[in-house]
Amino acid sequence: MLASCQQKSKDCNSVESPKGTAIFQPNWENMAANYQFPEWFIDAKFGIFIHWGVCAVPAYETEWYPRHMYEKDSPTYKYHIATYGDHTKFGYKDFIPMFKAEKFNADEWMALFKEAGAKYVVPVAEHHDGFSMYNSDLNEWNSVKMGPKKDIVGLLKAAAEKEGLVFGLSSHRLENAWFYSGGMAFPSDVQDLSISLYGRRGMYSGGKYDSLTQQDFLKHTHELIDKYQPQLFWFDWTVNTIPDAFNKFMAYYYNCALDWGKGVVVNTKHGYPNNVQVNDLERGKSGVMRKYPWQTDTSVGIKAWCYVKGEKNKTPAQIVHDMVDIVSKNGNLLLNIGPRPDGTITEEQTAVLRNIGKWLKVNGEAIYGSRCWAKAGEGETGGTEGSFTDSLATAYTAADMRFTTKGNNFYAIVLNWNDDGVVIKSLDKNAVADAKLSEVKMLGSNEKLTWTQTDEGLKISFPKSRPCEYAYVLKLIFDKKVGSHLTSEAIDTEPTHMFNF
Secondary structure: OOOOOOOOOOOOOOOOOOOOOOOOOOOHHHHHHHOOOOHHHHHHOEEEEEOOOHHHOOOOOOOOHHHHOOOOOOHHHHHHHHHHOOOOOOOHHHHHHHOOOOOOOHHHHHHHHHHOOOOEEEEEEEOOOOOEOOOOOOOOOEOOOOOOOOOHHHHHHHHHHHOOOEEOEEEOHHHHHHHOHHHHOOOOHHHOOOOHHHOOOOOEEOOEEOHHHHHHHHHHHHHHHHHHOOOEEEEOHHHHHOHHHHHHHHHHHHHHHHHHOOOOEEEEOOOOOOOOOEEEEEOOEOOOOEOOOEEEEEEOEOOOOOOOOOOOEOOHHHHHHHHHHHHHOOEEEEEEEOOOOOOOOOHHHHHHHHHHHHHHHHHHHHOOOOEOOOOOEEOOOOOOOEOOOOOOOOOOOOOOEEEEEEOOEEEEEEOOOOOOOEEEHHHOOOOOOOOOEEEEEEOOOOOOOOEEEOOOOEEEOOOOOOOOOOOEEEEEEEOOOOOOOOOOOOEOOOOOOOOOO
């Protein structure tokens, strides 16, 4: 194993890789000059996020149970007392022995994710609760020493690579510093400072983390890089308050990736230039095409990220529609599932994933490896935009379309059905004057379509039978590329984010 930061042989403030590579330095100018978005990420379009851990045991309301249970007089606080007893006798740490993962099978998970059409997978290595789902030398509160007694991250990495899926990780270690601070306001086990699970008890004041917390962040991220070599590293929102430490992390990560010979991606929500990492929107979409690759992270479940009782799940149709809209604007979709504490994935979320996979099996040609056109699409229904806006499905019509391209092929993804066919207004005679259209077909159908180019647009008939559900892909084959990729419609700014905790 490579030296980790708690050992004297390694300084986590250094950005040099273990092999001495130091091309990347901890400043944005240097990173922008040297970083390239990896083709695997740009081509993949669809990944699976996994929120799984101790919070799945109480399975109440949200993955923030460990914070809310220590917020005096909150509904979760009252539920905890009524269900488990006083906080001095039964704290969050006491759920760990109940988190057994006795039915967990990493190979079965990855087979399902591949069936769903995902190209990469991102398990949470450690959530705000401070319990590491991997073999940590820095945190004794981990899944090898306690609970499952297994290196969950290690098992998932091996299974992902066996299925040909790119493996990433998410770390929320930084937020652990303040996550349990409510338990300091009344008698609880959080006041036992020997329990390191409960973080540094509020070391986040004035919008900034103290230096020890930042060093702790660097140690834990280096450990994950050195042990598991993730090709994607996802972070929650407060990393924007530690730019100096985070720049050191990125430079070290990118230097290590050069040694691995692999392209890597960092995801943050805001605060960092979009040309040195990939901007991520939580539970929402961009209203416009973006110049640089970006990503939506959202969940099949509407209520929570982890498993909770009484969860309400999105339909496959809503998720497919969102994916199409995101891809047409140069984005990726990272879709989360929340397994039960025993390691099984719920039947409803499993069914959603399989149905997405069925759609992608027919229509993935218009998604994987595709690029944006001169405009994202057309139609009067724009859909939701911005963070935390995707709980409700958008009611699209057949006039609502999203566009992608691949070589000389143009794909018009029609978001509802129309027996009479559609008119693609963006492809009138003037728009395609320099390219010859030779064939039009609907993916998944062998029926011959009729089409006519007019001043109003390209009129295309629909087949008699629907080849799939949710969205319908018209493939237009030209003798040359139609228009260009990322024209003036694309922007490089990010939406406004608002976070409360």
